[in-house]
Amino acid sequence: MSTLSEGFSTAFGLMAGFDARLLGIVGLSLRVSLTAVFFGSLIGLPLGASVAVGRFAGRAPVTVLLNAFIGLPAVVVGLLVYLLLSRAGPLGEFGLLFTPAAMVVAQTVLITPLIAAFTRQIVADAWREYREQLKSLGASAGRAAFTLLVDTRFSLVTVVLAAFGRAIAEVGAVMIVGGNIDGVTRVMTTTIALETSKGDLPLALALGIILVGIVIIVNAAAHATRQLAQRRYG
Amino acid sequence: MNRIRRNLFGLAAALLVGLPGAHAEDRFITVASTTSTEQSGLFTHLLPIYVQKTGVQIRVVALGTGQALDTARRGDADVVFVHDKNAEEKFIGEGYGVERKEVMYNDFVLIGPKDDPAKAAGKDILDGLRKVELAKAPFVSRGDKSGTHAAELRYWKAAAVDLERAKGPWYKETGSGMGPALNTASSMNAYILADRGTWLNFKNRGDLKVLVEGDTRLFNQYGVILVNPAKHPHVKKELGQQFIDWLVSDEGQKAIAEYKIGGEQLFFPNAKKP
Known part of the structure; x- marks a missing residue:
């Protein structure tokens, strides 16, 4: 049997068997990445919106930086967060290195620029359209940013989903700051890297197939919610 | 607005508490x-x-x-x-x-292709490495400052092979762990020094097998x-x-x-x- 077909049959076997360890790993992956998406959105959405509507010096360079940081290499973010959280680093006393919290921090740093940059673009486009209207209503910049965020929420869902996709798929950062500790910081991607290292390519591929499946399910759920919400409140 | 904010903070707290290890x-x-x-x-x-x-x-x-x-x-x-x-x-x-x-x-073992083109098989690791170098047969090195990499460099030195001079396309430094290096060796049918444990647990062997083992110099403390x-x-x-x-x-x-x-x-x- 080829590695590919073996990978698919292993994947089905694992899913059918509801392997407890696999469920733990999947659960941790989801918890870490969803938490990172939550904090990334909390920072990135208001940040992007204020850069879009705000009038302040240095707006252009901030925009350029946000756009550039969309492509931050995960391994560089991992290294930076590692140096920050390491006992020898400035935040060392909290002992966060090699914990899921460290992975959340790394993924949040990774995806916040992405959320902020796309939010800025979407809100800026809406701002061009509604600027006069909002101004005539006497809305402050903050009020305008908030209104436009609410107004463009359906487009922003796609942004948040992209951020989730990037978070759950990356391996470079979580490997460094989490340490891939069995039962503590081992997530889907680091497990796949480990099994590849062991030369167990069918198992690694099977885990990869499951990971893609999870991402599809999350996206489908978001799509369905969006459809429903659009029909009701659209 | 306030309700939204309260809900958000509640959600944040729940997410944090739900993470194992955050306050284990x-x-x-x-x-x-x-x-x-x-x-x-x-x-x-x-x-x-x-x-x-x-x-x-x-x-x-x-x-x-x-x-x-x-x-x-x-x-x-x-x-x-x-x-x-x-x-x-x-x-x-x-x-x-x-x-x-x-x-x-x-212990370490020298792994290589089954048909052993360099004729490196035997009981003497230094002799085996010299033959790999002589034949310029593809050799994969960890190249990552690991213990196994340090051992490999010691053996080359003991075998009187000046790696700096002998290095060529045949000598491939991968800068990776044992498993990934074995994957590389397996796909290129190359020679490689590996620890026996990782080798025994390694599944993607392709046409590779153990060629040199049992030399006391290969013991790994x-x-x-x-x-x-x-x-x-x-x-x-x-x-x-x-x-x-x-x-x-x-x-x-x-x-x-x-x-x-x-x-x-x-x-x-x-x-x-x-």
């Missing part, structure tokens, strides 16, 4: 160890025995020996469990470690060191020492000897009697 109890230690102990499956065998006995969780971060020692230098581990005597003694000499205890050894609490006060001294004492105790040594793959013993305990 302190009954664990972090051990910086090598990819060979992890990828050979030794820890998967050993740790449950220890956890059941003591209730102390051992969190293993598997790195190359060089990186494992650096992690401990920064204070990010309580115990190091590695295999490069020179580097370990340097680590202690710098004051980062308390005491090095020998735990066990395994593992040592365990408690990170010096004088350098890093947060080191869990008691729990770390307890784990070290168990590893070198009769019980720990027996558990190491019992780990086998396909009936073959991987690690040979050799701790000195206290």
Whole structure:
């Protein structure tokens, strides 16, 4: 049997068997990445919106930086967060290195620029359209940013989903700051890297197939919610 | 607006609390160890025995020996469990470690293609490497400052091969762990020096097999060191020492000897009697 077909049959076997360890790993992956998406959105959405509507010096360079940081290499973010959280680093006393919290921090740093940059673009486009209207209503910049965020929420869902996709798929950062500790910081991607290292390519591929499946399910759920919400409140 | 804000904070708190390890109890230690102990499956065998006995969780971060020692230098581990005597003694000499205890050894093997184009097979590792170099047969090196990489460089030196001069397209430095390097060797049908444990547990062998083994020079000693609490006060001294004492105790040594793959013993305990 080829590695590919073996990978698919292993994947089905694992899913059918509801392997407890696999469920733990999947659960941790989801918890870490969803938490990172939550904090990334909390920072990135208001940040992007204020850069879009705000009038302040240095707006252009901030925009350029946000756009550039969309492509931050995960391994560089991992290294930076590692140096920050390491006992020898400035935040060392909290002992966060090699914990899921460290992975959340790394993924949040990774995806916040992405959320902020796309939010800025979407809100800026809406701002061009509604600027006069909002101004005539006497809305402050903050009020305008908030209104436009609410107004463009359906487009922003796609942004948040992209951020989730990037978070759950990356391996470079979580490997460094989490340490891939069995039962503590081992997530889907680091497990796949480990099994590849062991030369167990069918198992690694099977885990990869499951990971893609999870991402599809999350996206489908978001799509369905969006459809429903659009029909009701659209 | 206020309600939204309250809900958001509630959600944030719930997410944080739901993360294991964010405020887990302190009954664990972090051990910086090598990819060979992890990828050979030794820890998967050993740790449950220890956890059941003591209730102390051992969190293993598997790195190359060089990186494992650096992690401990920064204070990010309580115990190091590695295999490069020179580097370990340097680590202690710098004051980062308390005491090095020998735990066990395994051995390196020279792996190569079944048809052995360089005729490297035999009982002599230096002779085998010389023949690989002579034939300029493809050779994959870890190139990552790991214990295995350090050993490989020592063998080249002992074989009187000046690697700096002899290096060419045949010598491929991958800068990767044992498993990834084996994957590379397997796909290129190249020679490679590997630890037996990782090799026995390795599944993607392709046309590779063991060509040189049993040379006493191939023995690979593992040592365990408690990170010096004088350098890093947060080191869990008691729990770390307890784990070290168990590893070198009769019980720990027996558990190491019992780990086998396909009936073959991987690690040979050799701790000195206290």
